[in-house]
Every structure is written in C-alpha cells, then in structure tokens.
Amino acid sequence: MTNQAVTDLLARSNRLGSDPRNTNYAGGNASAKGTETDPATGADVELMWVKGSGGDLGTLTEPGLAVLRLDRLRALTGVYPGVEREDEMVAAFDYCLHGRGGAAPSIDTAMHGLVDAAHVDHLHPDAGIAIATAADGERLTAEIFGDKVAWVPWRRPGFQLGLDIAKIKSENPQAVGVILGGHGITAWGDTSAEAEANSLWIIRTAQAYLDENGSDQPFGAPRDGFGALPEDRRRAKAAALAPHLRAVASADRRMVGHFTDSPEVLDFLAGEKLGALAELGTSCPDHFLRTKIKPLVLDLPADAPIEECVARLAELHEAYRADYRAYYERHATADSPAMRGADPAIILVPGVGMFSYGKDKQTARVAGEFYVNAINVMRGAESVSTYAPIDEAEKFRIEYWALEEAKLARMPKPRSHAGRIALVTGAASGIGKAIAARLAAEGACVVIADLDPAQAREAAAELGGPDTAVGVAADVADAEAVRAAVNTALLAFGGLDLVINNAGLSISKPLLETTESDWDIQHEVMAKGAFLVSQAAARAMIEQRLGGDLVYISSKNSVFAGPNNIAYSAVKADQAHQVRLLAAELGEHGIRVNGINPDGVVRGSGIFAGGWGAQRAAVYGVPEDELGAFYAQRTLLKREVLPEHVANAAAALTSDEFSHTTGLHVPVDAGVAAAFLR
Known part of the structure; x- marks a missing residue:
C-alpha cells in the first residue's frame, strides 16, 4: 500500500x-x-x-x-x-x-x-x-x-x-x-x-x-527592419534557411531541429538589446545545459535576402566556434571532460524566429522551450533591474561538471537512425507505413506524406506524435505540394536526410486495353512524382552538407517482362533508371541513391487492396485471397513477402552498414529468377 x-x-x-x-x-x-x-x-x-x-x-x-x-x-x-x-x-x-x-x-x-x-x-x-x-x-x-x-x-x-x-x-x-x-x-x-x-x-x-x-520595453525600443515578417513570409524564409542553419548546428555532430516563432521570441528578436542580452547568455543551470551558454544571432534585418543570410551565417559560425573554444580553454583544467562540440544549440533569426537543436526532436524542442524560459527571465529582470546571470566560470563548472559527464556516459547507445529525418511518400498504408514505422523504431524522425491527409496524421499519431512523426498531405505529381511537404519536414524537424519514394498506384491491363489516361496517371505519380520529390529533397540535402539517402521502391517488374502490365512495368523501369542516374549525379554531395525491388506484397498493400490484387489474380487464374500464397510458391524461397520485409531492406540500405553503397537495386521478392539483375 x-x-x-x-x-x-x-x-x-x-x-x-x-x-x-x-x-x-x-x-x-x-x-x-x-x-x-x-x-x-x-x-x-x-x-x-x-x-x-x-x-x-x-x-x-x-x-x-x-x-x-x-x-x-x-x-x-x-x-x-x-x-x-x-x-x-x-x-x-x-x-x-x-x-x-x-x-x-x-x-x-x-x-x-x-x-x-x-x-x-x-x-x-x-x-x-x-x-x-x-x-x-x-x-x-x-x-x-x-x-x-x-x-x-x-x-x-x-x-x-x-x-x-x-x-x-x-x-x-x-x-x-x-x-x-x-x-x-x-x-x-x-x-x-x-x-x-x-x-x-x-x-x-x-x-x-x-x-x-516592470518596464513596457524591457528589450529596448523595437529596431526598424527587425520586426516580425508576416506569417507566410516568415515561415517561407524559415524553411529556406533551415538546411543552412542545420549545417551550422551539425558541424560537429548531426542534430535535429525545432522551429519556434512565438510572440515572445519575435518580440525579443526585435528589441535593440537583443545582441547584448544574447551575449550574456542564460543563467539557470537547467537552461544553459540544454541551450549552451549563449545563442548564435543572425545580425541582419528580417527581409535580408537568403543569399546574404547564408554568407553571414558562415562568418558568424566561424566566430561562434572560435569563441566557444576560447571559453573552453579559459576554464578547462586537466581533469575537465573533452570539449563536446562548438556549434550553437540555439540560432536566432530576427523577424523569423528561433531554431533550437538537439540529438533528437524532444531534446531540440525542450532546448527551445528552455530558451523561451530564458527570454522570459531576461524580460522580467530587465523590466525592474538589470539582467545579471552567473558568470561564465560558474557556467563552465556546471556545463563540464564531472557529474554531468557521468550522466551523459550512462545514456544508451543511439539507435541506427538517431538524429536522421525521413520523408516517406505514400506512407499512410502498406509498404510506406511499414517503412515509416521501422525508421521511427530505429530512431528517425518521420514525415508521413500521403494523398489522404487524415490517414497521414493518424499514421503519425500511431508512431508517437510530433516528437517522432508528423503527417502531411502530398500529391507527389504536384510540384507545389511536394515543396510544401519538404518544407513541413524542414520546419518540423529542422532538415531532411532520407527520402523513400514509395507513392504509387497500379493499373493492370494488356496493351490494347491500356488507355492514354492510364499511361499518363502512372507516369505522373510514379515517374514524375519520384523526380519531383527527389529534386526537392536533394536541394535541401545539398544545402545541409550532411549527405543523405534517396530510396526508390521500384519493383521486380522494372526488370521482369510480364503480361498485361505495360504502364506499370514501364514506369517502374523509369524509376529504376532514375536510381542509377541520380546515384551518378549526387554522389559528390554524399547522397546515396538506391532502389528496392519488391514483388508479391499482397497483405497490407494499398495497391493490391485498391483493385490491383483482383486484376492480377484474374491474370493468373487464382482467387484473390490466395494471391499472396500463389506468389510465394513461384519464388525460390517459397516465402510470402510482407511490407515489413521491404521495410527491413529500407532500414538496412539507409544505415551506416551500407555507407559505401549507391546505385544498388535490392530484390525483396523471395527469389524470382527471371528478375535477377544482370
């Protein structure tokens, strides 16, 4: 009791x-x-x-x-x-x-x-x-x-x-x-x-x-040009800057980000005291252990062009790292733990908002919450007095406290995809959902993109909610919708590392029955859609300078000539060659591009449930509910392929175990000799 x-x-x-x-x-x-x-x-x-x-x-x-x-x-x-x-x-x-x-x-x-x-x-x-x-x-x-x-x-x-x-x-x-x-x-x-x-x-x-x-202007008078941009422009600029900011925060180790544009943050960023107060840093130990002792402040007006911001960030980052190293060297003793990294955990962008960073989404979000706490503290102290935090020597004693180091040493080893941000298309069901779940289980943050936004949000909630996954509507054949989905990833998690091109549909008809619209919709969604998603994602990955992974869920049909399947098989061959082309083009940026060729994934498949199963069953002359078993019996291993098996391959291909592999197509078909790669 x-x-x-x-x-x-x-x-x-x-x-x-x-x-x-x-x-x-x-x-x-x-x-x-x-x-x-x-x-x-x-x-x-x-x-x-x-x-x-x-x-x-x-x-x-x-x-x-x-x-x-x-x-x-x-x-x-x-x-x-x-x-x-x-x-x-x-x-x-x-x-x-x-x-x-x-x-x-x-x-x-x-x-x-x-x-x-x-x-x-x-x-x-x-x-x-x-x-x-x-x-x-x-x-x-x-x-x-x-x-x-x-x-x-x-x-x-x-x-x-x-x-x-x-x-x-x-x-x-x-x-x-x-x-x-x-x-x-x-x-x-x-x-x-x-x-x-x-x-x-x-x-x-x-x-x-x-x-x-308290004073009604604790942060000083608002500065001309540093006030908040309108929400649509603010978030567009935040998304445009996000990959560059993540590169700044991840020079020493890969970080996940969180974006905050709350009124208290924007008010702080507009005040004339911003630079001086930010330089003083936070005071409460709980604050600066998560935010570092001070943030990096982009000292440009709200409407400064992206190119100017990126150039200035490079200068500020170099100065921040030098300053942090000098801080460490001023106070470190022979017994101090090694310096843990010199990149900022908080980046402030006037007129736009605050980006906070951590080893995972929760850590990044909490770091941002702590800096909002610090802003509130500075507001209160400055409104009735002068903000006077503890001195940096005391901050160092806590930041590099042996007890804190011991606490860090006790933390479990990171999972294989910890700190990585994935976008999976067609992820509200079937193979895409299985891949999203597997990547999340391996520590990744996941954006579930699907034509059905309600199902996408539901699938994200099943994975644990916004610190793990977010759901977003995405018609991959619409360039604007694709950009919006990528921007969601950038604002939700600070960047993008991994894309699974899985969205698709299938129409099974012989040549003479395949209509022009059948052909067009197959290619719009799967060839053009994969191209648009890869293009938008690669742009962000290149700007981050952290490498990345593009994975195409192609098909055994990309290399196997079967009957009554001209539109689907042709577009799968298109996707398969996109893998080779992009592997050759993006390698210099550290971006790996690989493909997975599943076959016979009947159970749990959105495509098969949408009529494709019935069509293929009719082609092979078997009942629809026995199609999976039929496919299994024609394989070398006599095993049915499930969405989870494709997810296993996606997790393996995008792990460090395959760090030197690009341009590869991995069959997940239980062994179909006619589809062996030659």
Whole structure:
C-alpha cells in the first residue's frame, strides 16, 4: 500500500510540474518525509521520498522517486569534506538508500533532506529566476517578500547549498522559502498542501511585482527592419534557411531541429538589446545545459535576402566556434571532460524566429522551450533591474561538471537512425507505413506524406506524435505540394536526410486495353512524382552538407517482362533508371541513391487492396485471397513477402552498414529468377 506522504507528493509534483509558470520540463524537484516500518528490524524508520535524477515533476510516478533513510542522510554532515570535494557526496547518497532505493538520487537531494521541513519544493519559475538574476536581486527579494522569503547568493547545486538553505530556514522561522541567486526558488511546509501553497505564493507574488512595476520595453525600443515578417513570409524564409542553419548546428555532430516563432521570441528578436542580452547568455543551470551558454544571432534585418543570410551565417559560425573554444580553454583544467562540440544549440533569426537543436526532436524542442524560459527571465529582470546571470566560470563548472559527464556516459547507445529525418511518400498504408514505422523504431524522425491527409496524421499519431512523426498531405505529381511537404519536414524537424519514394498506384491491363489516361496517371505519380520529390529533397540535402539517402521502391517488374502490365512495368523501369542516374549525379554531395525491388506484397498493400490484387489474380487464374500464397510458391524461397520485409531492406540500405553503397537495386521478392539483375 502506498504511503500517504508519497501519494500527496506525487499529486503535488504533477500539479506544480504541469504548469510551465512554475517550472520548466524536467526542472526542479519535490520531496516528502515520513515514517515506514523497516522490514529488516520491524522498527519505524524516517524516510524521505524525493524526485530522482532526470525525472520530470509533471509526469512523475512512484518509480521516479529516490527513497532515502533520513538518519543516514543527516549523518553525512559529519563526514562532509567541504565544497572542494562535495561531488563525492552524490556517491554517498547511495549508502543512504532504503531497500533498493528507487530512482538515482539527484544533486539536489541534500537540499531536501537537510532542510527541517516535512515537504520541500525546488522549482525554476521564470518569475522567480527573473528576481534571482536581477543585479539587485537581494534588495528586490526583501522588497517583494519581506522576511517571508530569504535570499541565498549563487552557489552551485550540491551539499553545501543544502547546508546553506537549512541554516537560513533555522535562523528565519518566519520564512516560507528562499530565492536562490541566479537559479530558482525553494519553498517548504509542514504539510504537502502548505508547501505547494508557499511555492505558488512566491511565484505568483514575483510575477505580480513584475507585472505592476516592470518596464513596457524591457528589450529596448523595437529596431526598424527587425520586426516580425508576416506569417507566410516568415515561415517561407524559415524553411529556406533551415538546411543552412542545420549545417551550422551539425558541424560537429548531426542534430535535429525545432522551429519556434512565438510572440515572445519575435518580440525579443526585435528589441535593440537583443545582441547584448544574447551575449550574456542564460543563467539557470537547467537552461544553459540544454541551450549552451549563449545563442548564435543572425545580425541582419528580417527581409535580408537568403543569399546574404547564408554568407553571414558562415562568418558568424566561424566566430561562434572560435569563441566557444576560447571559453573552453579559459576554464578547462586537466581533469575537465573533452570539449563536446562548438556549434550553437540555439540560432536566432530576427523577424523569423528561433531554431533550437538537439540529438533528437524532444531534446531540440525542450532546448527551445528552455530558451523561451530564458527570454522570459531576461524580460522580467530587465523590466525592474538589470539582467545579471552567473558568470561564465560558474557556467563552465556546471556545463563540464564531472557529474554531468557521468550522466551523459550512462545514456544508451543511439539507435541506427538517431538524429536522421525521413520523408516517406505514400506512407499512410502498406509498404510506406511499414517503412515509416521501422525508421521511427530505429530512431528517425518521420514525415508521413500521403494523398489522404487524415490517414497521414493518424499514421503519425500511431508512431508517437510530433516528437517522432508528423503527417502531411502530398500529391507527389504536384510540384507545389511536394515543396510544401519538404518544407513541413524542414520546419518540423529542422532538415531532411532520407527520402523513400514509395507513392504509387497500379493499373493492370494488356496493351490494347491500356488507355492514354492510364499511361499518363502512372507516369505522373510514379515517374514524375519520384523526380519531383527527389529534386526537392536533394536541394535541401545539398544545402545541409550532411549527405543523405534517396530510396526508390521500384519493383521486380522494372526488370521482369510480364503480361498485361505495360504502364506499370514501364514506369517502374523509369524509376529504376532514375536510381542509377541520380546515384551518378549526387554522389559528390554524399547522397546515396538506391532502389528496392519488391514483388508479391499482397497483405497490407494499398495497391493490391485498391483493385490491383483482383486484376492480377484474374491474370493468373487464382482467387484473390490466395494471391499472396500463389506468389510465394513461384519464388525460390517459397516465402510470402510482407511490407515489413521491404521495410527491413529500407532500414538496412539507409544505415551506416551500407555507407559505401549507391546505385544498388535490392530484390525483396523471395527469389524470382527471371528478375535477377544482370
């Protein structure tokens, strides 16, 4: 049976964490103290339940809690070796765990355990951090809260910070919490409800003060030419710049992107203080660990031509990398981890918006959310004072903290397609859907393009939603629709690495019954459509300078001459030769072009379900529901081919295992000797 203290803690955590006014994603922690029976002794034992390392308050469940014995945790004060060695205390927490201990204790565990209160919240509200990063934050804290909230000068999270807050709590019995300089807030209470009420009171009181006393132009006067472009022009420019920006963010390692053009971002980008504030960087550790200490700012007006923007980005990127390396070398010691990369995680484009980057979509999105938090913090601090974040030496100590490095080392090995962005046409059903699912399972972000937008969105939702997949309408025979689908990929995920040309249809008729419109629609969709998709995708891939993959789902019919199939087989031969032509042309850009030749994929196939199955069954004189088995029996392996088998080939061809292969056609037909490539 779950302890009532735990039930209350989880409910409080979820309420606080689900409101972005209270804390950022995965930021902050909460705890509760209580008593349980020790099964080893039968005696009561005092315990503390606290959010474990890496968890998120808004979605916290019981397995995400660390469970520690309070007597042992408090006893650590007697062996604490001092600030210079306080990182050792994190390992010491393991000796305080109760039973299996639950989740790994975080660096903030001491803050919760040493403060003499039954319930403690540590949060990162924008309003609270605005006061915490104001140049005169200590004075503002006294003015806003009186003696109910104390000021704690900046100290890196750890055991000593826990001791500091415990001392302040002891010496200020009237206080309900503290403002942590440069960082956030901590509040407490004798009951869970009281702790939550105190946390919310601090946050709402800080926000009310900012609202009532803040300047109406905290970012300075708007600059002429730097205001937001109209939405259609803004998003068109964002899509045009996206491949170039991803190249900037991915010079050291491939990144996925996220685009934000929210009002608060556009307002920040228009102000005359943009350059100075961006240079100061973020302050809260949760912020800059995800955003790097400062962004790259494209210092051109909103309507600057794309060519001018690209040229300027190259200059700014070179300067950013040199500046980051100098920052690293200024502060690195012999024990520091190696530099992790010198590319920006946040790129700001006035009039357009913000691009944020990470190893996957969620990381990129969250980085953008954190920079919006930082913008809100700067707005608040500048509106009542001057924004004064912690200095870069302290930022370096946290960014290259041995504990952070250890956390990174514990992360699982990336999946084969992690960080890659795929566009699959005809992906709402059949082979395309199977390929999309397989690529997503291998870590790719996927744009599901289909003639039916509702089915495309439904298929994307099945793969996990917008951090994994998005659905988009796409008539591949329409150049404008193709450009729109590619732009969706660029704005949803920041770029494009991999295209599967799968969209198609089939009309099975003998020569004398094949009409001109039959011929035209086959070639419009599959020859012209594949050409248009490849052209639009290749343009983005070339601009990214990251290579890429184009895969054509062709057919055994591209090399096999069968009866009553002139239009379909001819267009498949067209696709097969597009593979060879584009492999020869795009190789210099690191873009691989390969084909897959399936045959007899009946089950799950949209084409077969749309009448093609009945037509082919009639040609071969078998019942339609036995067509798959018929195809299997004519193969060398006597195996039926399913969409998943084609998906396996697509995943393999686009993996690093085939990094030196281009211009290849892979048969997935269970062995049809007449279709062997010669």
